[in-house]
Amino acid sequence: MESFSIRGSAAGGSLPPAFFPKAICTLLLVLLSVSLLKLIYATAKHNEGCQEASFSRGSVIPVVSWLVVFLLLVLYAVVLEPLGYVVSTALLVFSVVGTLVMLSPGDESGISAKGIAKLGAFSMIVSLLIFFLFSQGFGIILPTLGVMGV
Amino acid sequence: MADYLDAFGLVFQGYVLLAIAGGTLLGLIMGALPGLTAAMAIALLLPLTFGMPPVMGIGMLLGTLCGAIAGGSVSATLLNIPGTPSSVATTLDAFPMARKGQAGRALGIAIVASFLGGIFSAVVLCVLAPPIAEFALRFGAPEYFALSIFGLVIIASVAKSLIKGLVAGLIGLLLATVGTDPIAGVTRFTYGNYSLLTGINLLPALIGLFAVSQVLADVVDYFKTEKADTSKTKLDKAAPRWLEVIRSWKVLFSSSVIGTIVGAIPGAGGSIASFLSYDQAKKMSKTPEKFGTGHPEGIVASESSNNSLVGGSLIPMLTLGVPGEAATAVLMGGLMIQGIRPGPMLFAEQGAIIYGIFIAFFVANIFMLMFQWFGIRLFVKVLQIPRKLLMAMILVFCVIGVYAVDSDIFNVYLMLGFGVLGYFLNKYGFGTAPVILGLILGPIAESNLRRALLQSGGDWSVFVMRPISLTFLAVALIFLVFTYWQNTRHKTLLT
Numbered sequence: 001m002e003s004f005s006i007r008g009s010a011a012g013g014s015l016p017p018a019f020f021p022k023a024i025c026t027l028l029l030v031l032l033s034v035s036l037l038k039l040i041y042a043t044a045k046h047n048e049g050c051q052e053a054s055f056s057r058g059s060v061i062p063v064v065s066w067l068v069v070f071l072l073l074v075l076y077a078v079v080l081e082p083l084g085y086v087v088s089t090a091l092l093v094f095s096v097v098g099t100l101v102m103l104s105p106g107d108e109s110g111i112s113a114k115g116i117a118k119l120g121a122f123s124m125i126v127s128l129l130i131f132f133l134f135s136q137g138f139g140i141i142l143p144t145l146g147v148m149g150v
Numbered sequence: 151m152a153d154y155l156d157a158f159g160l161v162f163q164g165y166v167l168l169a170i171a172g173g174t175l176l177g178l179i180m181g182a183l184p185g186l187t188a189a190m191a192i193a194l195l196l197p198l199t200f201g202m203p204p205v206m207g208i209g210m211l212l213g214t215l216c217g218a219i220a221g222g223s224v225s226a227t228l229l230n231i232p233g234t235p236s237s238v239a240t241t242l243d244a245f246p247m248a249r250k251g252q253a254g255r256a257l258g259i260a261i262v263a264s265f266l267g268g269i270f271s272a273v274v275l276c277v278l279a280p281p282i283a284e285f286a287l288r289f290g291a292p293e294y295f296a297l298s299i300f301g302l303v304i305i306a307s308v309a310k311s312l313i314k315g316l317v318a319g320l321i322g323l324l325l326a327t328v329g330t331d332p333i334a335g336v337t338r339f340t341y342g343n344y345s346l347l348t349g350i351n352l353l354p355a356l357i358g359l360f361a362v363s364q365v366l367a368d369v370v371d372y373f374k375t376e377k378a379d380t381s382k383t384k385l386d387k388a389a390p391r392w393l394e395v396i397r398s399w400k401v402l403f404s405s406s407v408i409g410t411i412v413g414a415i416p417g418a419g420g421s422i423a424s425f426l427s428y429d430q431a432k433k434m435s436k437t438p439e440k441f442g443t444g445h446p447e448g449i450v451a452s453e454s455s456n457n458s459l460v461g462g463s464l465i466p467m468l469t470l471g472v473p474g475e476a477a478t479a480v481l482m483g484g485l486m487i488q489g490i491r492p493g494p495m496l497f498a499e500q501g502a503i504i505y506g507i508f509i510a511f512f513v514a515n516i517f518m519l520m521f522q523w524f525g526i527r528l529f530v531k532v533l534q535i536p537r538k539l540l541m542a543m544i545l546v547f548c549v550i551g552v553y554a555v556d557s558d559i560f561n562v563y564l565m566l567g568f569g570v571l572g573y574f575l576n577k578y579g580f581g582t583a584p585v586i587l588g589l590i591l592g593p594i595a596e597s598n599l600r601r602a603l604l605q606s607g608g609d610w611s612v613f614v615m616r617p618i619s620l621t622f623l624a625v626a627l628i629f630l631v632f633t634y635w636q637n638t639r640h641k642t643l644l645t
Contacts, residue, residue: 020596021327021338024323028321031313062369062371062372062374065372070570073362073566077559080549080562089550092545097538104373104538127546134554139201
C-alpha cells in the first residue's frame with residue numbers, strides 16, 4: 001500500500017519511481033497467494049487421519065531459548081551505548097551461555113558457584129580481549145564508559 | 151601483462167600476505183566447525199576488511215572462502231558431520247576410512263585433493279574470465295536488466311520450491327527500493343529515518359541473514375543434537391598424500407572440471423558439484439563396489455570438486471556481477487562495500503585489482519595447503535570448543551562488526567531484523583541467498599530498466615529486439631519452466 005503513496009512522475013518514456021516497488025509488490029502478492037493456497041491444500045490433505053501435535057518440555061525449550069537469546073540481543077543493542085562495549089558484551093556472553101546451560105538438561109553440572117564464577121571471568125576476559133583487539137588492532141571506535149579507557 | 155605485474159606488486163607485500171594467511175586460517179577453523187557455513191565466515195570477517203586496500207581485503211575474504219570449504223572435510227572425516235554443505239559427499243568415504251583407524255590418511259588425501267582442485271579452478275579463472283568480461287563490454291542498459299533477471303531466476307530456482315525462491319528474491323528486490331530512487335531522487339520507504347536515505351546498508355543485511363540467523367537456528371538445534379566428541383578420536387600421521395592423489399589423476403581431473411563448471415553455473419552450489427563428481431568417479435572406476443567403504447578415490451572426487459567450485463563461481467561474479475551461490479553473494483557484497491562493482495568494466499578500468507584477486511586466490515590455496523599440512527591437529531582441537539561459548543562469541547562479533555561500519559546503532563537493529571527474517575526464511579525453505587542477490591541486483595535492475603526505456607522512448611520491445619538481452623530473458627524463462635516441471639515431476643514421483 002505504501003508504494004502507492006510514492007510521488008514523482010515518469011518523464012521522457014521512463015518509468016515513475018513508484019513503478020518498481022508496485023510491480024514487485026504485485027508479483028509478491030500473486031506468488032504468496034499461490035503459496036498460501038498450496039499450503040492450505042497440503043495441510044487439509046495431511047490432516048486427514050493425522051493426530052494433533054502435542055507440547056512437551058523437549059519441544060518448548062528450543063522455542064523459549066530462541067526467544068530469550070533474541071531478547072538478550074535486543075537488550076544488548078539498547079544498552080551497548082549507555083553501558084559501554086566491555087560491560088554490555090560481558091553481560092551478553094554471560095547471559096547467553098547461562099541461558100543455554102540452564103535450559104539444557106545435560107549441562108546442569110555447570111550450575112554451581114564455581115561454574116558461575118568461571119563463566120563470569122570468561123565473559124569479562126573475552127569482552128576485554130575483543131575490545132582491545134578491535135579498538136587497538138583495527139582502530140575501530142567502540143562505545144566506552146570512559147573509565148580507564150574502556 | 152602489465153596488469154599482472156602491477157597485481158604481483160599489490161599481492162606480494164607483507165601485510166597483504168598476512169591478511170590472506172589470516173583469512174585462510176580463520177576460514178579453515180570455521181569450516182571445520184559444523185553449522186558454520188562459508189557464507190557466515192565471510193560475513194563475519196567483512197567488517198575487518200573496511201580499512202584495507204581492495205586486494206588485501208578481498209584476498210582475506212577469498213582465503214576465508216577457500217579455507218572454509220576445505221575445513222569442512224575435518225568434521226566430515228572425524229565426526230561424519232560435514233562442516234559445510236559441500237563436504238557432504240566427503241563423509242561417504244572419509245568417515246569409513248577414519249573408522250578403520252586411518253583418519254590421518256583420509257585428511258591427507260583431502261588436503262591434497264582440495265589444493266589441486268583449487269589450483270585447477272584458479273588457472274581456469276585466469277584463462278576464461280578476461281574474454282568473458284571483454285564480451286560483456288558490449289552490454290548496454292537492456293542487457294544489464296535482462297542479466298539481473300537471469301541471475302535472480304537462476305538463484306531462486308535453487309530453493310526447495312521455485313515459488314519460495316522467487317518470493318525470497320522479490321523480498322530482496324523490494325528491500326533494495328528503500329532509500330533514494332536512483333533516477334528521480336525521490337525517497338522511498340524511509341519513514342523519515344536518515345540512516346535509510348542511502349538505502350539498506352549491505353553489511354547488516356549480510357551479517358543478519360547469514361550469521362545471526364544461523365546462530366538463532368543453532369540455538370534451537372543445540373537442544374536437539376548430540377554434542378560432538380572428538381576426544382577419543384585417534385589421529386594417525388596426517389601428512390599430505392601426494393602420490394595417492396596423483397595416482398587417481400583421472401578422478402582428480404574429471405572432478406575438478408565438474409566442480410569448475412558447476413561453480414560457473416549460477417545457483418548450482420557445492421553439494422551438487424561434489425555429489426556429481428562422486429557419482430562420475432564411481433561410474434569411471436573399475437572397482438565401484440569399494441566406494442562408500444573408505445575408498446581414496448571417493449575423497450579425491452568430493453574434495454577436489456568442492457574446492458574447484460570456488461574458482462568457477464568467481465567467473466560469473468567477477469565478469470558479469472552475478473554471484474553463483476550464497477558464499478559468492480556475500481563475497482560480492484564485500485567487493486561492493488570496498489567500492490568495487492564487479493562486472494566487465496572492472497576488467498577494463500581496474501585490471502590490476504582483478505588480476506590481484508586472481509593471484510590472491512592462488513596464494514590462498516597455497517596457504518590452505520600449508521595450514522592444513524602443519525595444523526591439522528589444531529583443527530581437530532577446534533571441534534572440542536563448547537558450542538554455547540562459540541554461539542555467544544559469534545553474536546558479539548556480529549554486533550561489533552555491524553556497529554563498526556559508522557557507529558550507528560540503527561545498523562545493529564537492522565541486523566537483528568535481518569537475522570529474524572533469515573531464520574524464518576531458512577526454516578520455511580525460502581533460503582537467504584536470493585534475498586541478498588535481490589538486494590545487490592535490485593538497483594542494477596531498476597536503474598537499467600528505466601534507463602533502457604528512457605533511451606527507447608518507452609518502447610518495451612527493446613528488451614527482446616537485442617540478441618544478448620533476448621538470450622538472457624529466454625534462458626531465464628526456459629530455466630523457470632524447466633525447474634517448475636522438474637519440481638512437479640519430483641513430487642509426482644514421490645506420491
